[in-house]
Amino acid sequence: MNGHYAIAIDGPSGAGKSSLARACAKAFGFLYVDTGAIYRTVGLAAYRRGIDRKDETAVAAMLPEIRITMGYNAAGEQRMYLDEEDVSAEIRLPEISICASDVSALPAVRSYLLEMQRKLARENNVIMDGRDIGTVVLPEAELKIFLTASAEARAERRMLELNAKGVEAKFEDVLRDIRYRDEQDSNRDVAPLKPAGDSVLVDTTEIDFAASEALLRSIIREKLGVEEIA
Ligand code: DC
Helix, strand or coil: CCCCCEEEEECCCCCCHHHHHHHHHHHHCCEEEEHHHHHHHHHHHHHHCCCCCCCHHHHHHHHHHCCEEEEECCCCCEEEEECCEECCCHHHCHHHHHHHHHHHCCHHHHHHHHHHHHHHHHHCCEEEEECCHHHHHCCCCCEEEEEECCHHHHHHHHHHHHHHCCCCCCHHHHHHHHHHHHHHHHHCCCCCCCCCCCCEEEECCCCCHHHHHHHHHHHHHHHHCCCCCC
8 A cells, every 4th residue: 555545457358347447436536547558559559560569579679669658638538649649549449459469468568568557556546457457567456356257248348349439340250359369368478367366356247337337336335445426
């Protein structure tokens, strides 16, 4: 504890981490930090430069040449900037999801982003979502939640989300990408996706968004003893 509360939410892609974490952050007045967006920005940078995203030497050589920053707009939404350009929409494209998963397996990338994430938690009450927040980034977090759902349920939700944004996506393709990322994110050597020993497991396969949000809010109230502001 450093004078601020930290809530870590980890889990596989498409489990609803970001929407739920954002809603809970608003309810308690915490800062929401989507760490996947930071990895996505590194993935986009490598993609744009045509760098082999599995070549650690090449990706590591790129890191000092790019500038990644984040900010929040008036609506409180996190925005990502690559060399001052707002890339918040582009990093959501399906091909960039794969690039993000690829670069996130590289130790050089993970250590490069570690301090950026920890600094946010030192300076704010945060709800931070990712894959290794409870295990590596914020092992002292007051509350750790491992949020999961079946691959099919996650693919269905992700497909609807992409379609709603006007990005055409087929269920089979989204499911294949989710399985690729599950496999890679869970089996990499460094900071693999796994529940922290002291995390609370929440499976949303059978419950909708509203019920999942209510459940998380009650866990936060109970474990942290904090009141909702909204
Ligand atoms: O949460 P997301 O789908 O936006 O994350 C994109 C990729 O980044 C994901 O495949 C795994 C990686 N990632 C990670 O390794 N560690 C994090 N803390 C967050 C994301």
